[in-house]
Amino acid sequence: MNRLRSLMMPAPGSSYAAEVDNLYMLIFWINVIFFLLIAGLLSYFVWRYRRRRPDEVTPHISHNFKLEVIWSVIPLIIVVVIFFLGFQSYMNARIGPGEALEIQVRGKRWVWEFEYPDGMRTLNEIYIPVNRPVRLIMSSEDVIHSFFVPSFRVKMDVLPNRYTDLWFHPTEEGVHTLLCTEYCGRGHSDMLGQIHVVSEAKFREWQGQGDERTRAMPLAELGKLLYESRGCVSCHSLDGSRREGPSFKGIYGETHAMRDGTSVLVDENYIRESILMPQAKIRSGYEAIMPTYQGLLRERELAALIEFIKTQK
Ligand code: CUA
8 A cells, every 4th residue: 555655656754744645545545446336337237238139128217316315425425524634634734833943935036045043044955853843934036936845745835025834844854855836937947956854963063064965075066066056057057058147168267348348357256256246247248137145155165166167168
């Protein structure tokens, strides 16, 4: 039974997932039973009441009161039961416990930004401790996005000018995929994130210093990871092709004309400024649409991105 369930749905990662799956499986089996019953009776009647002689006449039956009551009342009871189970489950999903870890979520084209109560901010990635409820307070800076974590069985639209919220209780350590499920422009499919559920001790360590994997990475390699995971990839290509922003190919060491008529040498300080204060200098021919990454990158991550850009020959 559990194998059938895992064929149909991703492994459950939250307390709510089990609830959703149980209801889903209940409805699934009710459907299987009724399908077999109806298809079986249908086939049997086709055979049983087939016309045997050319002059055979079928009796004219207009209705059967007892049968009609049975096939109305039984399904009615079943859907009422499903309604109450679904309603209970829905309320459990909407109303969280009071003592949750609250994280602010901002969707913007095309990244997810998270802010912890202590002010720490991350992009496309959060770490949360296992067995502690988490409440997300979500809003969008531009268009409608939608926050979807299949393994938690939770999904909620993220709207501009209004907060929506979502909560879940992660029950196992592991990595869960976060997707945007509202088509929000060309970078929609890049709005992928990861939710790392870790032990309480690991969570504290990460809050202090970032995760171990990236701490051990050489700068350029970490830069590549950040380029792909922090949203740079949606606007800056590596092969010289033009997107919303300039390609990174061969950019380091070039001299670029700016909108205001000046020209700027692309060096470490210019790249740093462009990441932290993207509106300071706008290259001619491009729109001033890049969001600031101020407060979103650790010092070493900035150095890593700069190093990565330098290696794009
Ligand atoms: Cu954001 Cu699709």
